[in-house]
Amino acid sequence: xxxxxxxxxxxxxxxxxxxxxxxxxxxxxxxxxxxxxxxxxxxxxxxxxxxxxxxxxxxxxxxxxxxxxxxxxxxxxxxxxxxxxxxxxxxxxxxxxxxxxxxxxxxxxxxxxxxxxxxxxxxxxxxxxxxxxxxxxxxxxxxxxxxxxxxxxxxxxxxxxxxxxxxxxxxxxxxxxxxxxxxxxxxxxxxxxxxxxxxxxxxxxxxxxxxxxxxxxxxxxxxxxxxxxxxxxxxxxxxxxxxxxxxxxxxxxxxxxxxxxxxxxxxxxxxxxxxxxxxxxxxxxxxxxxxxxxxxxxxxxxxxxxxxxxxxxxxxxxxxxxxxxxxxxxxxxxxxxxxxxxxxxxxxxxxxxxxxxxxxxxxxxxxxxxxxxxxxxxxxxxxxxxxxxxxxxxxxxxxxx
Amino acid sequence: xxxxxxxxxxxxxxxxxxxxxxxxxxxxxxxxxxxxxxxxxxxxxxxxxxxxxxxxxxxxxxxxxxxxxxxxxxxxxxxxxxxxxxxxxxxxxxxxxxxxxxxxxxxxxxxxxxxxxxxxxxxxxxxxxxxxxxxxxxxxxxxxxxxxxxxxxxxxxxxxxxxxxxxxxxxxxxxxxxxxxxxxxxxxxxxxxxxxxxxxxxxxxxxxxxxxxxxxxxxxxxxxxxxxxxxxxxxxxxxxxxxxxxxxxxxxxxxxxxxxxxxxxxxxxxxxxxxxxxxxxxxxxxxxxxxxxxxxxxxxxxxxxxxxxxxxxxxxxxxxxxxxxxxxxxxxxxxxxxxxxxxxxxxxxxxxxxxxxxxxxxxxxxxxxxxxxxxxxxxxxxxxxxxxxxxxxxxxxxxxx
Numbered sequence: 001x002x003x004x005x006x007x008x009x010x011x012x013x014x015x016x017x018x019x020x021x022x023x024x025x026x027x028x029x030x031x032x033x034x035x036x037x038x039x040x041x042x043x044x045x046x047x048x049x050x051x052x053x054x055x056x057x058x059x060x061x062x063x064x065x066x067x068x069x070x071x072x073x074x075x076x077x078x079x080x081x082x083x084x085x086x087x088x089x090x091x092x093x094x095x096x097x098x099x100x101x102x103x104x105x106x107x108x109x110x111x112x113x114x115x116x117x118x119x120x121x122x123x124x125x126x127x128x129x130x131x132x133x134x135x136x137x138x139x140x141x142x143x144x145x146x147x148x149x150x151x152x153x154x155x156x157x158x159x160x161x162x163x164x165x166x167x168x169x170x171x172x173x174x175x176x177x178x179x180x181x182x183x184x185x186x187x188x189x190x191x192x193x194x195x196x197x198x199x200x201x202x203x204x205x206x207x208x209x210x211x212x213x214x215x216x217x218x219x220x221x222x223x224x225x226x227x228x229x230x231x232x233x234x235x236x237x238x239x240x241x242x243x244x245x246x247x248x249x250x251x252x253x254x255x256x257x258x259x260x261x262x263x264x265x266x267x268x269x270x271x272x273x274x275x276x277x278x279x280x281x282x283x284x285x286x287x288x289x290x291x292x293x294x295x296x297x298x299x300x301x302x303x304x305x306x307x308x309x310x311x312x313x314x315x316x317x318x319x320x321x322x323x324x325x326x327x328x329x330x331x332x333x334x335x336x337x338x339x340x341x342x343x344x345x346x347x348x349x350x351x352x353x354x355x356x357x358x359x360x361x362x363x364x365x366x367x368x369x370x371x372x373x374x375x376x377x378x379x380x381x382x383x384x385x386x387x388x389x390x391x392x393x394x395x396x397x398x399x400x401x
Numbered sequence: 402x403x404x405x406x407x408x409x410x411x412x413x414x415x416x417x418x419x420x421x422x423x424x425x426x427x428x429x430x431x432x433x434x435x436x437x438x439x440x441x442x443x444x445x446x447x448x449x450x451x452x453x454x455x456x457x458x459x460x461x462x463x464x465x466x467x468x469x470x471x472x473x474x475x476x477x478x479x480x481x482x483x484x485x486x487x488x489x490x491x492x493x494x495x496x497x498x499x500x501x502x503x504x505x506x507x508x509x510x511x512x513x514x515x516x517x518x519x520x521x522x523x524x525x526x527x528x529x530x531x532x533x534x535x536x537x538x539x540x541x542x543x544x545x546x547x548x549x550x551x552x553x554x555x556x557x558x559x560x561x562x563x564x565x566x567x568x569x570x571x572x573x574x575x576x577x578x579x580x581x582x583x584x585x586x587x588x589x590x591x592x593x594x595x596x597x598x599x600x601x602x603x604x605x606x607x608x609x610x611x612x613x614x615x616x617x618x619x620x621x622x623x624x625x626x627x628x629x630x631x632x633x634x635x636x637x638x639x640x641x642x643x644x645x646x647x648x649x650x651x652x653x654x655x656x657x658x659x660x661x662x663x664x665x666x667x668x669x670x671x672x673x674x675x676x677x678x679x680x681x682x683x684x685x686x687x688x689x690x691x692x693x694x695x696x697x698x699x700x701x702x703x704x705x706x707x708x709x710x711x712x713x714x715x716x717x718x719x720x721x722x723x724x725x726x727x728x729x730x731x732x733x734x735x736x737x738x739x740x741x742x743x744x745x746x747x748x749x750x751x752x753x754x755x756x757x758x759x760x761x762x763x764x765x766x767x768x769x770x771x772x773x774x775x776x777x778x779x780x781x782x783x784x785x786x787x788x789x790x791x792x793x794x795x796x797x798x799x800x801x802x
Contacts, residue, residue: 044721045717045720045721046719046720046721046725046726046728047716047717047719047720047728048720076713078713078717079713079716079717079728079741079744079745079746080744080745080746081729081743081744081745081746082744082745083745084745113711113713114711114713114714114716114717115712115713115716115741115746116713116746228713228717228720298699298789298793298797299797302793302794302797302798303797303798305794305798306797306798306799308798308799310514310515311516312477312479312480312514312515312516312517312629313515315448315480315515315516316446316448316479316480316515316629318447318448319446319447319448319449319629320445320446320447324447325447327447327448328482340480340516342482343480343481343482343483344480344481344482344483344484344485345480345481345482345516345517387798388699388794389794390791390794390795392699392703392794393703393706393789393790393791393793393794394791396699396700396703396704396707397703397704397706397707397709397788398707398709
């Protein structure tokens with residue numbers, strides 16, 4: 001099987017700077033030799049990391065233009081004060097100088113432990129050679145090597161690609177992501193980079209990206225904690241030529257959804273996934289609130305881990321979401337089986353219910369009864385998450401130690 | 402050591418109805434032979450259990466008067482529809498008839514699995530004899546036996562008592578509680594019963610109870626899930642005579658706080674507790690929001706379990722609380738050690754920090770910097786919770802199985 005590469009107009013290289021562990025690539029540089037339009041969504045956390053603040057500013061000042069993106073794993077460079085800020089600036093300037101481009105066109109981000117400083121003595125000497133090797137590279141560079149270099153507690157690299165043939169034009173889209181922990185919808189989620197060789201203006205790219213994030217990264221939760229470094233970047237090199245941006249919408253959504261699913265199914269301590277779909281709400285916002293509340297309930301998530309058909313916890317979580325609905329109108333389906341309706345348990349096959357809680361994926365649908373039509377219910381919303389496991393607790397009880 | 406008894410004017414008895422397990426007392430009846438004023442706070446969950454709905458109505462219709470309270474463990478009688486409602490009514494009527502009092506003066510509640518029906522064939526025959534034995538009892542009845550009968554996954558009974566000598570008058574207060582899981586502040590928390598022989602009007606009792614709940618049960622969280630059955634009952638028999646209600650305020654708060662602490666330290670899978678105090682907020686509401694967000698963060702709670710000084714998670718959780726503050730003004734103290742200030746780590750003794758995360762109790766203080774005076778900071782608020790443990794997940798992965 002041939003290696004997955006970035007689309008035309010991109011060069012990706014990686015290196016090992018021993019930031020947290022020795023011997024694995026933990027620096028990833030993406031270079032757009034002829035530039036690219038750029039868009040990004042960043043974390044809403046007040047403690048957004050130094051590189052997030054810098055990249056946000058650069059993206060604004062350059063009006064959505066970029067020549068390079070530097071990422072590292074092992075250290076988030078968050079809650080690191082003025083030293084952290086100047087370290088991020090130093091990284092950008094070293095890359096900009098080596099590439100001979102404006103610092104404004106270089107973006108950065110970091111992922112890993114919060115509150116520690118970047119080991120600049122080990123990182124700085126690598127940056128100019130890294131930029132040089134990117135310029136001299138024979139091919140666009142391996143998606144997998146890039147995805148591996150940004151991993152923290154991820155157990156596997158996360159990639160997704162699409163190829164579209166539109167008339168004579170062949171457009172490629174690729175995406176990589178890292179996830180695993182501190183995953184919660186609040187703008188974007190952790191670090192994802194989407195690239196395409198389509199020609200798009202910065203505002204077209206921004207619009208497509210926001211829509212795709214809403215339908216993917218904003219609809220997953222691993223643990224309810226929003227990171228200090230969440231960033232979703234998108235770059236369009238234009239090398240493949242110009243097509244109607246609307247033709248790319250579906251492919252971009254698919255790439256983002258695939259990455260989002262990969263993030264959930266490689267979440268810390270993952271054993272099985274669960275989805276919560278809410279229908280029949282009065283408003284989309286209310287559907288989102290109920291779906292999110294059930295998806296975040298520790299007790300529901302523990303029951304899913306145990307394959308325990310303790311569905312009372314699902315309706316109890318819906319009932320505390322702060323959304324007004326008539327409890328006697330609520331219907332709960334798990335794995336397609338109607339379990340609860342008219343305020344009481346539905347007589348159903350206990351063995352089938354148990355099997356529905358024991359599958360690879362536990363699919364819950366809650367119908368709030370405020371609207372009747374399920375087909376084309378535009379107020380419906382869905383969240384994807386996973387069971388909460390002992391392994392998650394074990395991993396997070398000694399993350400820095 | 403002499404057994405703890407209920408105050409004068411109360412009779413408590415228990416019995417075994419094999420509701421979930423065979424051989425342990427799971428019915429608890431409290432009788433006020435000469436009546437009592439009554440107040441209660443109930444869950445805000447839309448799926449409030451059938452007995453909660455009934456008790457709320459009785460308390461309203463009787464204008465805060467009660468003659469008896471029946472509790473059971475093992476089955477919550479929640480999400481049980483019309484059969485659940487009529488079962489709760491049947492329990493009340495059997496008790497009312499046996500005592501020769503109005504059904505309106507009998508309150509009930511249940512705790513245990515959601516979505517299953519009460520085994521009325523086993524419960525009903527016990528109720529009249531239970532009421533009879535309460536009336537004939539020699540003494541007020543054992544607090545401990547009562548507290549044990551309402552336990553679900555609690556590992557020990559929870560009781561607190563106070564005796565006040567005010568002039569010639571000797572007032573007794575007693576409280577019992579059950580907690581362990583599905584604990585979150587949203588009115589009251591799980592089932593607690595506070596009794597006193599002071600003479601108080603229903604509205605005085607209600608006022609004192611709400612204040613005490615705000616300072617105790619509303620400031621703890623075990624898992625962020627609000628139960629369908631949360632109820633805090635208070636009864637005043639008047640047997641000891643009349644004193645200024647204000648003189649009871651502190652003692653009642655203390656009893657409730659002691660019970661609340663017991664609930665946290667006997668939470669499912671408990672190993673160590675943690676408190677999050679927020680000072681220097683612009684408003685009390687903002688302090689509450691930040692304290693609650695940090696106290697509920699799975700990642701912070703996992704770090705506490707592991708004794709891992711991963712304090713970056715604490716500031717990250719504060720930063721995503723949705724409260725605006727200046728990150729560079731935030732100061733974080735753990736175990737009294739200043740760890741983070743001016744947007745960056747404070748140089749401090751790493752071993753001392755590690756020890757602060759490794760104690761029986763991990764005390765966090767976040768100062769948001771919006772106000773400077775810490776003494777008498779009326780906007781301060783504090784939450785008490787515990788580390789999230791593998792044992793919690795294990796217990797809740799197979800609760801019904």
